Amino acid sequence: MAQSTQNANSEKHYIALIIAVAIGLVGVFIRFADFKLASAVGNILMVVGTIFVLRAVFAIMK
Template identity: 50%
Template sequence: MESTQNANSEQHYKILVLAIAIGITGVFIRFAGDENSTYFSWIANLLLILGVAIGLRTVFRIIK
């Protein structure tokens, strides 16, 4: 597959949208959750880290 065709692959952008949705969900839980609950904080942090990791991995695949 040619580099340009790989960068324009629809699959990359679907994964990016998913990563952004996961990250936004993490941010929403951080602010919507109870401030005294450590569970909401852990879940929010994990979702945010997961969204960033998936997003960066996909961007680096597009660049490659």
């Protein structure tokens, strides 16, 4: 039990969450940019951010 709690409180999980959320936010802001593929690039970044967030959350729960 102690090892599971220690793993959940690991700093690397929360750093990964912050980076993943930042990637998703960049994707949202890029969607409003004014260049040819802005929407596609923004959507891709949002999907990548979402995948990273889910991986980090499930690693914390594990």
